Amino acid sequence: MQVIVKSNVMNKLELYPKLVTGEIGGLMNVKEQKNKLIIEDIIILKQKVGGAHFRLDEDALFEFLKTNKRRAHRFKGWWHSHANFEAFWSGVDDATFDMMAGMSKFALGVVTNKRKNQVWKIVSNDGTIEVPEVIIEKSSFFKKLLMWNKMKKEVQEKVSEDDITITEEGDVEVVEFDSKEFESEEEGEDDWRNNVYETD
Ligand SMILES: [Zn+2]
DSSP states (O other), X not given: OEEEEOHHHHHHHHHHHHHSSSOEEEXXXXXXXXXXXXXXXXXXXXXXXXXXXXXXXXXXHHXXXXXXXXXXXXXXXXXXXXXXXXXXXXXXXXXXXXXXXXXXXXXXXXXXXXXXXXEEEEEETTSOEEOOEEEEOOOOHHHXXXXXXXHHHHHHHHOOTTOOOOOTTOOOOOSSXXXXXXXXXXXOOOGGGGGBOOOO
C-alpha cells in the first residue's frame, strides 16, 4: 500500500510537535484510492495529558465523529508526537489502533517526535499489520515558513494552559504551550526523508 502525504500535511506533522512542550496528536483525513491512501489533512483532538504516552481521547473522538457525520468515514487515520522521545509504537498506541481499526476496515497511523522521526503503519480490523510505502509531496521552504508563522499565531492565540477545544472546521488546540520552543528549534535526523519522491 502506498501512502501519499500532501505537503501541507507533512508540514503540520513536522510543525505541531514543535509548537507544544508535550505530546500531541489527532486524526488524519484519508482518501482511499486503488492501492493508495492519500492524506488530505490532519486535525488535533482533545487529549489526555500527563500520561507516559499520548492516547486519543475516546470521548473527544466520538464527539468529533458525531458532529462531523458527513466526513466521519474519512478519518481512518491518526497521528501523534512523542515530543522528545523516540518515535515507536507503544502498547497504548496499539490499543488506539485496535479502537480505530474497529470503527473501519483499517486504521493508518504515524508516530513522530520533535526531531521529525516518523514511523508509519496500517492495522486492519483482522489484526494484519502493514508498513506502507510513504510518498511525500515536497513543500517549498516559503510555504513551510508561511505555515509555521500561521500555526505559531494560531497556537499563541488559542492556547491557554491545558485548554483544548475543537472548532467547527475541526481545527485545533494544543497543550502546554511554551513560547521558548520557538527559539530552540533544532534540526533533527531526517532519515525517513530518504523516502522523498516527487509526486507529479
Ligand atoms: Zn505513542
